[in-house]
Structure formats: structure tokens, C-alpha cells
Amino acid sequence: MTAAIRYRIDLADAANHRYRVTLTVPAPARVQLFSLPVWIPGSYMVREFGRHLSGLRAQQGRADVVLTQLDKTTWRVDTTGRGALTLSYDAYAFDNSVRTAFLDDSRGFFNPTSLCLRVHGQEGVPHEVRLASLPSGWDVATAMPALAETRNGFVSADYDELVDHPFELGRFWRGEFEAGGVPHEFVVAGAWPSFDGERLLADAKRICAAQIHFWHGRGKPPFERYVFMLNTAEDGYGGLEHRASTALLANRRDLPRRGQAAASDGYVTLLGLISHEYFHTWNVKRLKPAEFIELDYGQENYTRLLWFFEGFTSYYDDLMLRRAGLIDSARYLKLIGRTVSGVRSTPGQKVQSVAEASFDAWVKYYRSDENTPNSTISYYTKGSLVALLLDLHLRRAGESLDALMRRLWKACPSGALTEERVLSEVAELGGAALAESLKAWVHGRDDLPLDAALAAAGIKRSEDKAPWSAALGLKLSEGPVTGVQVKSVLSGSAAAAAGVSPGDELLAIDGWRIRRFDDAQQWVAEGQPFELVLVRQQRLRTLTVKPLAAPALERTLSLAPDPQAPAAALALRRAWLGD
Numbered sequence: 001m002t003a004a005i006r007y008r009i010d011l012a013d014a015a016n017h018r019y020r021v022t023l024t025v026p027a028p029a030r031v032q033l034f035s036l037p038v039w040i041p042g043s044y045m046v047r048e049f050g051r052h053l054s055g056l057r058a059q060q061g062r063a064d065v066v067l068t069q070l071d072k073t074t075w076r077v078d079t080t081g082r083g084a085l086t087l088s089y090d091a092y093a094f095d096n097s098v099r100t101a102f103l104d105d106s107r108g109f110f111n112p113t114s115l116c117l118r119v120h121g122q123e124g125v126p127h128e129v130r131l132a133s134l135p136s137g138w139d140v141a142t143a144m145p146a147l148a149e150t151r152n153g154f155v156s157a158d159y160d161e162l163v164d165h166p167f168e169l170g171r172f173w174r175g176e177f178e179a180g181g182v183p184h185e186f187v188v189a190g191a192w193p194s195f196d197g198e199r200l201l202a203d204a205k206r207i208c209a210a211q212i213h214f215w216h217g218r219g220k221p222p223f224e225r226y227v228f229m230l231n232t233a234e235d236g237y238g239g240l241e242h243r244a245s246t247a248l249l250a251n252r253r254d255l256p257r258r259g260q261a262a263a264s265d266g267y268v269t270l271l272g273l274i275s276h277e278y279f280h281t282w283n284v285k286r287l288k289p290a291e292f293i294e295l296d297y298g299q300e301n302y303t304r305l306l307w308f309f310e311g312f313t314s315y316y317d318d319l320m321l322r323r324a325g326l327i328d329s330a331r332y333l334k335l336i337g338r339t340v341s342g343v344r345s346t347p348g349q350k351v352q353s354v355a356e357a358s359f360d361a362w363v364k365y366y367r368s369d370e371n372t373p374n375s376t377i378s379y380y381t382k383g384s385l386v387a388l389l390l391d392l393h394l395r396r397a398g399e400s401l402d403a404l405m406r407r408l409w410k411a412c413p414s415g416a417l418t419e420e421r422v423l424s425e426v427a428e429l430g431g432a433a434l435a436e437s438l439k440a441w442v443h444g445r446d447d448l449p450l451d452a453a454l455a456a457a458g459i460k461r462s463e464d465k466a467p468w469s470a471a472l473g474l475k476l477s478e479g480p481v482t483g484v485q486v487k488s489v490l491s492g493s494a495a496a497a498a499g500v501s502p503g504d505e506l507l508a509i510d511g512w513r514i515r516r517f518d519d520a521q522q523w524v525a526e527g528q529p530f531e532l533v534l535v536r537q538q539r540l541r542t543l544t545v546k547p548l549a550a551p552a553l554e555r556t557l558s559l560a561p562d563p564q565a566p567a568a569a570l571a572l573r574r575a576w577l578g579d
């Protein structure tokens with residue numbers, strides 16, 4: 001067996017946000033290629049991590065050997081064929097997201113996709129990581145197995161595993177719990193002193209226990225250990241799933257505080273994020289699109305199935321909070337109502353199906369701009385509604401989405417999932433007609449037929465007036481300093497018909513200066529046209545906005561349990577939501 005690839009990652013230059021990496025290849029090829037991934041699995045966008053590398057140098061023994069850059073992310077070394085090859089380079093790390101790498105004198109974080117060059121042809125050998133020059137008092141969190149008898153040394157079976165283990169470094173809060181017989185570690189960086197760590201641990205444990213039970217009953221999950229790495233900041237939100245860990249970013253304000261009884265909306269959102277990423281440990285990290293069985297780190301990896309892997313995961317994230325007893329049904333239904341309203345008021349759902357949106361994630365969802373709401377639909381939100389609809393239909397047939405997920409888990413031992421397999425299992429569980437319906441929901445561009453399905457599950461709906469600006473098709477950012485700025489103009493809306501444009505600064509309505517757009521409802525009669533004064537490219541303009549009928553924009557939907565529902569509907573709801 002070929003000897004292990006070794007990465008020494010030195011933090012001596014933390015103040016300048018630079019990791020110094022020394023990569024040793026004990027048995028290099030005569031012509032040895034190296035490359036850095038251009039994307040990180042789970043975040044479907046080409047990010048060109050190689051642009052942050054600098055100062056690459058190759059040596060054999062003490063002699064420099066020729067190193068040639070072949071493209072934006074690939075290097076070639078012509079070796080002498082004798083002895084170990086050493087590459088050294090700097091990796092600049094100053095991005096606070098969960099997808100890349102960060103280093104300063106108070107905290108470090110990295111995904112090996114940002115730091116560890118792939119040694120072509122040797123991806124299958126063990127890969128070791130040794131951390132050096134850690135500031136005193138710093139701790140290390142990672143799910144990568146420790147290297148025996150080495151302080152701050154770690155080892156992965158191969159390159160795929162290496163890049164699936166992020167590292168959190170610094171002086172962070174640390175707690176532990178057990179779920180499903182497996183140790184779980186939870187680290188939190190950046191928390192305020194009032195942070196209630198015990199509560200976070202207790203709630204996370206309930207989520208993990210519910211999910212392990214969901215997939216395995218009383219059995220064990222498919223990992224030996226799991227690590228949550230939560231970084232809290234003044235602002236920010238995100239998570240990235242890995243095989244035995246997750247990196248999370250949240251607003252520190254959303255952490256639970258000691259003495260605080262109720263769960264704030266922000267904390268429920270954080271618990272939903274924890275639940276979401278943990279569910280991915282099964283759904284996308286192990287059960288995965290057939291196209292992802294062998295990943296290509298050098299370019300986009302396309303799949304039409306993100307509606308399943310992200311959408312169904314989004315359906316289960318909040319549902320698991322309900323099942324773990326962390327939110328009640330009313331709060332759960334409120335979250336669903338918000339998702340339904342959001343999807344209905346997005347014109348892009350008439351432009352792309354969730355299958356198309358999945359395929360285009362690389363250039364649409366992940367590269368959102370002012371036109372995104374008009375050109376695509378989120379496979380997270382609409383995908384979660386497809387899951388909801390499928391679940392309610394399966395339950396009416398005496399089955400459930402839970403049963404489908406567990407069937408797929410068993411039916412795909414290699415993990416490779418295709419749409420055909422999903423459809424055939426749905427047909428077996430719920431009948432061929434339901435499989436046809438699912439196909440139409442996934443590939444169609446119509447509103448999902450949710451109303452009847454929700455009514456049959458004992459859920460009543462009510463409609464409220466949407467905010468005036470939203471009803472007119474405007475997405476705004478408003479502030480005392482920035483004024484009223486147009487972020488997006490929705491297709492088919494009154495604002496679009498009047499010629500309002502993203503980037504416009506809105507100044508006055510019918511002669512009155514506005515600081516908040518919706519204030520103008522005080523002086524504009526309902527349903528009447530009005531004059532809008534705005535600034536575009538430094539010049540004043542006046543447009544006339546004529547309200548027009550746009551039902552999807554004008555009303556938001558609320559869902560709640562219906563105590564008057566027929567007995568069959570109440571029974572279905574009880575089976576679904578537990579009350």
C-alpha cells in the first residue's frame with residue numbers, strides 16, 4: 001500500500017489570515033498533478049478556491065523541482081522520480097461562511113477543500129492532517145478520526161473523506177450528549193456569556209434522537225461519532241452538511257439565553273437549521289443522487305434531484321422539531337403557511353419546475369440577483385411542499401412519506417438514487433396515479449394542489465392582506481440612512497407594469513416624502529393609482545402606478561388546526577402531527 005499523503009497546516013500567520021500548508025507525497029508519480037476543488041459538496045456553486053493559494057513551491061529532498069501551473073486550479077510537478085515530494089504554499093482564509101476557510105488571532109475554521117490540494121492518482125490512500133503553531137489555549141473540533149499518538153493529528157481513509165471533515169479551531173464552548181448510542185459533540189464559537197448551553201444540548205439531543213429513531217428505530221446510526229460546529233456572529237446564517245459533522249453559522253442573538261423560557265423565533269430557526277443539516281447525514285450524504293457517487297471536484301456536478309435532497313430535507317427539518325416536542329402544531333403550521341405564501345408569490349415558479357431549478361442551482365439559486373424571484377423557484381421551499389403534498393396523499397392511502405424514505409434507504413445500499421427509483425417506490429406504496437402526480441408536481445410549473453390535501457388533513461386556511469408594497473410586486477430595503485431602495489420587481493405586478501426598476505430609490509408618493517413605503521397607505525385611497533417619484537441613475541423620474549389584480553401577491557396564507565374537521569381528517573392529522 002502506498003504511504004499516506006500528509007498535510008501540515010501551520011497557523012503561525014493567523015494575524016494575516018494565512019494558513020501555511022506543507023504537503024508531503026511520499027511516492028510521487030514522475031509527472032505529478034495537483035489540484036484544488038473548485039466547489040465544496042453541498043454548496044452547488046463553482047467558487048474557485050484555488051484563487052486564494054499563493055507562493056507554491058515544490059521540493060524533493062532539499063532541491064527545488066519544476067512546478068508549472070496548468071489552469072486556474074491545477075499544477076504539475078516534474079519529479080526526479082526519487083524520494084518524497086514536498087509542496088508548500090499559503091492559503092488566504094478570511095471568509096466567515098461555512099463553505100471556505102477563516103483565520104484570525106481569535107478563531108480558525110477550514111474545509112480541506114480550501115486548503116488541501118488533491119494528489120492526482122493517490123486519492124485512495126490515507127490522508128493525514130497535522131495542525132501546527134496553534135495559539136495557546138486553542139482547542140480543535142472535527143469529526144476526522146485522530147491519528148494515534150499524535151497531538152493535533154488526524155487521518156482520513158481517502159481524499160473524499162478528508163474534504164468531508166471541516167475543522168473548528170479556537171477557544172469555543174463545548175458540550176456533549178449521546179443519541180442512539182453514539183457520542184455527539186457540540187461546539188459553539190462566539191457566544192455571549194448569557195448563552196444557555198445546557199438548553200441547546202438538551203434540544204439538539206431530542207432532535208438527533210428523533211431522527212435516529214426515524215431511520216433506524218432502536219438501531220444505531222451509520223456513524224461512530226458526530227460533531228456540530230456552530231459559529232455565531234453578529235449577522236449571518238447558513239449550514240453545510242458532512243458525513244459525521246456539520247458546520248453552522250447563526251446570529252448569536254438567536255442562541256438560547258439563561259432564564260429565557262420561551263423559544264424565540266430566531267432560536268426555532270436555529271433548531272430548524274440543526275435539524276436540517278443532521279437529516280442530511282442520511283439524505284444526501286449517504287442516500288444521494290446517482291450523479292454524486294463519484295464526485296468531480298473540478299467542475300459543476302449536475303443533478304435534477306435537489307427538490308428531493310434539499311426539499312424533502314427541508315420538509316423534515318421543522319417536522320422533526322414537532323416530533324421532538326420542541327414546537328407545537330400551531331407553530332409548525334405557521335411555518336408551513338409562510339412557505340406556501342412565499343412559493344405562491346414567486347413568479348419564477350411559473351418559469352422553472354423544481355427539477356429544472358435543481359439542475360440550474362449552480363447558476364441560479366446560488367447566484368441569486370434581483371431577477372431571481374422572476375426566473376426560478378427555490379427547490380428548498382417548493383420541494384418541501386412537494387414532500388408535504390406527497391406525505392398527505394400517502395397518509396390517505398394508509399402509508400406515509402416516512403415509510404417511503406425508509407424504503408428508499410433500504411432499496412439503495414450503494415446510496416445511488418434516481419428519479420425513476422423514487423417514482424417506482426411511490427407507485428408501490430401509494431399507487432401508479434400518485435407516482436404520476438408526483439412527476440407532474442416535480443416537472444410542472446403550476447401551483448401545487450395543496451388546498452384539498454390540507455383540508456383532508458384537518459387544516460383550515462385563512463387569508464390575510466399582504467403588505468401593500470408586496471401586493472404591488474416590490475421587494476424593498478428600507479432604512480433611515482439608505483431610504484427606500486428597490487431590490488426586486490416581481491413579473492406581472494403593478495410595479496412592473498408601471499416601469500419601476502431594481503435599484504430605484506423611491507422618494508415620494510402623491511407629493512409626500514416616504515421613509516417607509518407602506519406609510520403611504522395613509523394618504524393613497526385603496527385601489528387608486530398614485531404618482532411615484534424616484535431617483536434612477538441620479539435623475540428624478542415620476543411614474544404612475546396603477547394597482548392591478550395580482551391575487552398571489554395580495555394575500556398571504558395562514559394555516560391552523562381545524563377542530564371542526566371531520567373525524568377522518570382529525571385522525572389523519574393526529575397520525576401526521578401527533579395531535
Ligand SMILES: [Zn+2]
Pocket residue numbers: 276280309310313
Ligand atoms: Zn440542505
